[in-house]
Amino acid sequence: MTTLGISLNQVGVRFDVSTAADGHTLKGFLASLRNRASRPSNVIEALKSVTLDIRAGERVGLIGHNGAGKSTLLKVMAGIYPPTSGIAKTVGHVCPLFEFATGFEYNRSGWENIRIRAMLLGMSPDEIEEKLPEIAEFSGLGNFLDYPTRTYSSGMFVRLAFAVSTSVNPEILLLDEVMGAGDLAFTEKANVRMREFMAQGKILVFSSHSLDLLADYCNRTVWLDHGIVIDDGPTPEVVARYKSHALGHSTLTAVS
Amino acid sequence: MNIYLKLGKDNLLALRNWRVWWHLGMADVRNKFAKSVVGPTWILLNLALWVGGIGVIYGTLFNQPLEKFLPFLAIGFVVWGFVTQTITEGGNAFVFAEGYIKQFTYPKQIYILRVMVNASVPFIIGVAIFFVVMLFMQRDFGLGMLWALPGILLLVLANYLHATIMAYASVRFRDLPHGMTALLQVLFFVTPVFFTVDVLKERGLDFVYKYNPLYYLIEVVRYPLTSLTPASAEVYAAAALYILVLLLVAIFIAQRLDKRIVYIL
Numbered sequence: 138m139t140t141l142g143i144s145l146n147q148v149g150v151r152f153d154v155s156t157a158a159d160g161h162t163l164k165g166f167l168a169s170l171r172n173r174a175s176r177p178s179n180v181i182e183a184l185k186s187v188t189l190d191i192r193a194g195e196r197v198g199l200i201g202h203n204g205a206g207k208s209t210l211l212k213v214m215a216g217i218y219p220p221t222s223g224i225a226k227t228v229g230h231v232c233p234l235f236e237f238a239t240g241f242e243y244n245r246s247g248w249e250n251i252r253i254r255a256m257l258l259g260m261s262p263d264e265i266e267e268k269l270p271e272i273a274e275f276s277g278l279g280n281f282l283d284y285p286t287r288t289y290s291s292g293m294f295v296r297l298a299f300a301v302s303t304s305v306n307p308e309i310l311l312l313d314e315v316m317g318a319g320d321l322a323f324t325e326k327a328n329v330r331m332r333e334f335m336a337q338g339k340i341l342v343f344s345s346h347s348l349d350l351l352a353d354y355c356n357r358t359v360w361l362d363h364g365i366v367i368d369d370g371p372t373p374e375v376v377a378r379y380k381s382h383a384l385g386h387s388t389l390t391a392v393s
Numbered sequence: 394m395n396i397y398l399k400l401g402k403d404n405l406l407a408l409r410n411w412r413v414w415w416h417l418g419m420a421d422v423r424n425k426f427a428k429s430v431v432g433p434t435w436i437l438l439n440l441a442l443w444v445g446g447i448g449v450i451y452g453t454l455f456n457q458p459l460e461k462f463l464p465f466l467a468i469g470f471v472v473w474g475f476v477t478q479t480i481t482e483g484g485n486a487f488v489f490a491e492g493y494i495k496q497f498t499y500p501k502q503i504y505i506l507r508v509m510v511n512a513s514v515p516f517i518i519g520v521a522i523f524f525v526v527m528l529f530m531q532r533d534f535g536l537g538m539l540w541a542l543p544g545i546l547l548l549v550l551a552n553y554l555h556a557t558i559m560a561y562a563s564v565r566f567r568d569l570p571h572g573m574t575a576l577l578q579v580l581f582f583v584t585p586v587f588f589t590v591d592v593l594k595e596r597g598l599d600f601v602y603k604y605n606p607l608y609y610l611i612e613v614v615r616y617p618l619t620s621l622t623p624a625s626a627e628v629y630a631a632a633a634l635y636i637l638v639l640l641l642v643a644i645f646i647a648q649r650l651d652k653r654i655v656y657i658l
Binding site: 152153212215216217218219221231233235239240241242244245249252253256257258261262 | 412417420494495497498652656
């Protein structure tokens with residue numbers, strides 16, 4: 138048994154976005170067979186040879202402008218995106234928390250959605266029933282748990298997803314920009330829980346645009362730009378360099 | 394990791410986590426009949442309408458004794474429904490689970506098994522109704538009916554592979570579920586479900602069933618249940634051969650698309 142950790146070696150991820158537009162239909166596919174050369178290749182390199190090692194107890198922040206590859210990197214670490222080149226290895230029980238408005242059954246109640254999410258995160262039914270009151274309590278959703286989730290606001294989805302994900306007691310917690318959408322009261326509660334989690338010496342990888350939160354939670358920060366790691370070190374130093382750089386370049390440049 | 398090894402592991406891991414797909418599948422069934430007044434009784438009503446309506450008309454048309462034809466039609470229709478549901482819903486297995494696939498790390502096969510659960514419920518209810526029809530028509534029951542069990546195993550295996558192929562391929566080709574729905578409608582009329590093989594033989598149309606793999610999948614379940622003896626060896630051999638072909642196709646498609654599914658969803 139290898140020890141808890143995330144190890145990425147020369148990881149690259151390439152999306153072929155052209156298939157989304159023309160290759161997906163039979164017509165487009167046949168057209169592409171007939172005329173292979175004319176098929177536009179719209180390949181986006183979301184990550185380019187990223188090499189990172191994260192060990193037990195490390196709390197790593199990810200920064201970078203929108204589209205820098207933060208979410209992609211988290212998904213690779215979670216094992217959801219298989220890298221298209223390089224090797225990614227994650228050892229430990231991973232609990233991802235991404236794009237929280239998806240992965241819900243909109244016609245079913247909050248309770249039912251808690252059960253489904255908890256199951257998909259690896260909890261057994263007994264464990265779920267045991268933890269259900271605590272999860273419900275923590276979510277603070279009260280009566281709303283009886284309603285179908287299609288009636289929920291984005292803040293309520295975050296509450297539910299965060300409550301479930303942190304209650305599975307994972308070894309590796311991967312959070313993608315989740316702290317922003319909850320209201321003040323919930324953010325406070327979430328803060329307390331994050332500190333409890335951090336005290337246990339597990340791994341946290343956390344992407345955020347809130348530099349204050351990063352400084353608060355993370356002892357190490359990785360700065361991504363166009364899918365490349367351009368800085369990696371203690372949070373205060375990386376954040377300081379990022380700040381001075383971001384103030385100089387406030388415009389977005391698309392990945393070519 | 395070797396892709397074939399990974400696929401094998403994923404399938405096993407998915408099977409081991411039966412609680413997850415069982416829960417998701419059963420929740421789908423409940424959801425399907427949510428807010429419906431008669432609920433799952435629709436499965437019974439649907440079958441009753443078929444057996445009552447089509448059975449009497451076609452039975453007379455093809456000069457079939459009703460006590461033989463109605464159970465034949467009932468079980469044939471039930472198996473057919475199982476086959477078509479796994480094909481059409483299998484095509485949506487990954488597409489509808491996109492939110493889960495992009496967030497959770499369980500093997501994708503969980504969502505194929507979820508479809509299997511979802512489709513098994515009407516199948517099991519249908520088989521029960523078949524026995525009621527048999528009782529009603531005062532037909533004989535016997536231990537030979539147990540030969541349907543290996544038949545059901547073959548059927549489930551074939552349906553799992555159907556669903557797997559459809560689940561993977563439909564993510565890449567979104568037209569596939571629509572195309573299959575259209576194709577299955579036609580296939581229904583050329584597969585011996587509401588007419589017997591004898592009717593075809595009399596008219597020299599043997600090829601209609603002989604080269605139709607779905608016929609064999611139906612027959613391995615229907616024959617023992619209606620005739621109380623195992624189907625002929627050729628029927629089992631054809632069904633097994635078809636499953637082998639499906640397995641090879643499924644492996645071919647899955648190994649090509651497995652890594653890409655999450656990116657093209």
